[in-house]
Amino acid sequence: MRLTGEHVLTIDAVLGDVVDVGETPTGRRRVIPVVGGTVAGRVAGVVLPGGADWNLERSDGSCELSARYELRLDDGSVVSVVNTAVHEASPRQPILTTPRFDVGDGGPVWLRTGVHVGLLVLRTDDRTGVRSVRVEVHRVGAVE
Template sequence: MLTPLFELEVEVAAPQSAGKADTGERRCVPITGGRVKGRLNGRVLSGGADWQVLRPDGMADLDARYMLALDDGTQVEVWSRGLRIGPAEVMARLARGETVDPSAYYMRTAMRFETGAPDLQWLVHTLCIGIGERRPDKVLLKVYGVD
């Protein structure tokens, strides 16, 4: 069962490409800010990144690490590993920076969190699933705890 926890709005800069390799194009997408709302409230700190491989089959392997600063001053590390895949024409539209209805592609991520805050150890001990949507300058994630 999945329990809704919070929503993330992760602002991103333009992707930086290391070029195409046999396994696909390697990119780094800088994380520049954002917000978290729900059971956690605060902001996404700049300085994180999503390290991606755009595979020849059209799938994007996603590996993001960044920090949250909650309203009470607590900081939380986020590690999000997932994938994005859809029809070739949809993936091409996303690559051009167009807004695409999220029902036209599949974007899911397994999420883990780390913090020393005693009252957030429930989050440290919970595997979460993010259901994502890629916008031109941000990623939206609805985060659910796996019971």
């Protein structure tokens, strides 16, 4: 058996201004709002405003990413996304994430099941200064 992967969608999420909560017993907490964006691939739509990454910088320098936000697909269905990861403080390559999808009635049921891996890249538009993340989501499978 070997693992295979198939690209299923790309999420481009625009980020708002960081809210620095400060030091907590578990580390330095930051809340990074998700204010919009787009989705393309096997499904298409928009990233709804109102989500966030409740980011935690641990005492060892590693960071926990814990993002939750919603997508409205072109067919009108809404998909809730929970995306998590633990990564080094200043990653030099894409961050591997584990996105999970909660899909309501009428939405793409195939997103509810299986294993998905995201490749997350932080981006800043040099011209506007707008910060965003791109998450390339792949579905992992196994073949003989």
